[in-house]
Amino acid sequence: DTAVSQTPKYLVTQMGNDKSIKCEQNLGHDTMYWYKQDSKKFLKIMFSYNNKELIINETVPNRFSPKSPDKAHLNLHINSLELGDSAVYFCASSPRTSGNEQYFGPGTRLTVT
Amino acid sequence: GQSLEQPSEVTAVEGAIVQINCTYQTSGFYGLSWYQQHDGGAPTFLSYNALDGLEETGRFSSFLSRSDSYGYLLLQELQMKDSASYFCAVNEGGGNKLTFGTGTQLKVEL
Numbered sequence: 001d002t003a004v005s006q007t008p009k010y011l012v013t014q015m016g017n018d019k020s021i022k023c024e025q026n027l028g029h030d031t032m033y034w035y036k037q038d039s040k041k042f043l044k045i046m047f048s049y050n051n052k053e054l055i056i057n058e059t060v061p062n063r064f065s066p067k068s069p070d071k072a073h074l075n076l077h078i079n080s081l082e083l084g085d086s087a088v089y090f091c092a093s094s095p096r097t098s099g100n101e102q103y104f105g106p107g108t109r110l111t112v113t
Numbered sequence: 114g115q116s117l118e119q120p121s122e123v124t125a126v127e128g129a130i131v132q133i134n135c136t137y138q139t140s141g142f143y144g145l146s147w148y149q150q151h152d153g154g155a156p157t158f159l160s161y162n163a164l165d166g167l168e169e170t171g172r173f174s175s176f177l178s179r180s181d182s183y184g185y186l187l188l189q190e191l192q193m194k195d196s197a198s199y200f201c202a203v204n205e206g207g208g209n210k211l212t213f214g215t216g217t218q219l220k221v222e223l
Binding site for chain 2: 031033040041042043044045048050055056090092094096099100101102103104105106107
């Protein structure tokens with residue numbers, strides 16, 4: 001009965017490759033997010049979707065492309081991976097009316113070599 | 114610009130009380146949230162303050178003073194399992210976007 005799940009948990013890949021991370025939530029929430037947490041634990045929002053519509057798009061390289069096939073899923077595709085993309089990526093979800101209480105997935109640790 | 118400041122590290126002994134402060138400078142303010150993150154784990158929601166005052170949830174309480182742009186998280190009867198990072202986060206626009214602080218690493222010792 002996992003609330004927010006992500007796959008894969010670990011991802012090791014070489015520079016220049018393209019990779020995807022998948023996220024699913026079974027909480028019935030309308031809003032989903034992608035966050036990046038760097039090695040200093042700084043947590044920064046990247047994107048947010050509300051019921052499949054993009055509502056937050058921070059200053060993120062366009063190599064990163066989110067896709068929401070339905071309101072329970074939000075995937076993140078990254079093209080031409082760079083060393084600086086190495087981080088932990090968290091998916092999260094919340095009710096549309098309460099973005100203050102967000103539920104995070106377990107994270108995907110991406111290592112680019 | 115926006116900034117949220119927290120102490121980088123706090124150390125306390127088991128059974129004690131500890132306060133983690135957060136001061137913020139943001140363009141808008143619609144509430145202050147607190148999250149806990151254990152090493153290798155995901156952030157988990159602890160509390161939220163939209164109005165001034167103290168919110169209590171078990172051993173954890175959170176306080177907000179909007180006039181001072183300041184809040185704190187109070188942890189009572191500390192346990193070893195409380196060792197984690199604690200993040201404050203501000204909702205600037207009233208929607209769903211949270212801006213997180215830099216986090217406070219809490220170490221609970223015997």
